[in-house]
Amino acid sequence: MKTDIKLLENGKRLDGRKYDELRPIKIEAGVLHRAEGSCYLEWGGNKVLAAVYGPREAVPRHTQNPLRAIVNARYNMAAFSVDDRKRPGPDRRSREISKVISEALENVIILENFPRASIDVNIEVIDAEAGTRCAGLTAAAVALVDAGIPMRDIPVSCAAGKIDGQVVIDLGKNEDNYGQADLPVAISPRTGEILLMQMDGHLTMDEFNQALDLAIKGCHIISDLQKKAIMEKYQKITEVK
Ligand code: ADP
DSSP, X not given: OOOOSOOEETTEETTSOOXXXXXXXXXXXXXXXXXXXXXXXXXXXXEEEEXXXXXXXXXXGGGOBTTBOEEEEEEXXXXXXXXXXXXXXXXXXXXXXXXXXXXXXXXXXXXXXXTTEEEXXXXXXXXXXXXXXXXXXXXXXXXXXXXXXXXXXXXXXXXXXXXXXXXEESOOHHHHXXXXXXXXXXXXXXXXXXXXXXXXXXXXXXXXXHHHHHHHHHHHHHHHHHHHHHHHHHHHHHHHO
């Protein structure tokens, strides 16, 4: 991470946010007709679609687990989602993000209910502005609920980090590029269990604890938005009937 541009001006961030203020978030459940469950999420300049298929028989058959379902999350960034056109298709970064999101989701989905099945979670980033793994996981969780997949909780994700020596929540694009650390976290909000944690950059132990507290605070705010989005979808259906 480079640190040659000023990211804080009189305690305010470049986009005017306070240290503990999230970028605007909008969540909509059930936006796709062919998927079992889906979600569209906007978070700052990020736009993400999540679509869930299954549980269905896992193929090829050697991937099946006779005792439980497997979760295949596939994170993909569209070529047009970033300033310099991204080479289409999977790369190291998208494989890593797919893996950590799959593992986070496996810890909340009641997998034992669906032996030999796979639950496929497609995450398409159509506009990217930092924090897309948090946005993707948060959208995937809503899509899983929309698909009726039984879960112990609705997972949620948010990052915190450090810019110009200050610990802040939810880094934007410049903050991610020129800041000193980024700490994406996902939790089960009901139990507080940490489902994902990664870190880029350097933090002291004190800063790490502050960043973790801020990220968890953000998770709880976003968790309420997830629930609202799910309630709204079912409200609409009730109204039409
Ligand atoms: P996250 O999106 O979860 O923060 P990274 O820290 O790896 O993941 O990426 C930060 C941001 O950098 C992305 O959200 C995106 O805006 C940008 N980015 C990532 N990969 C590319 C790429 N191949 N080309 C251009 N920009 C990219």
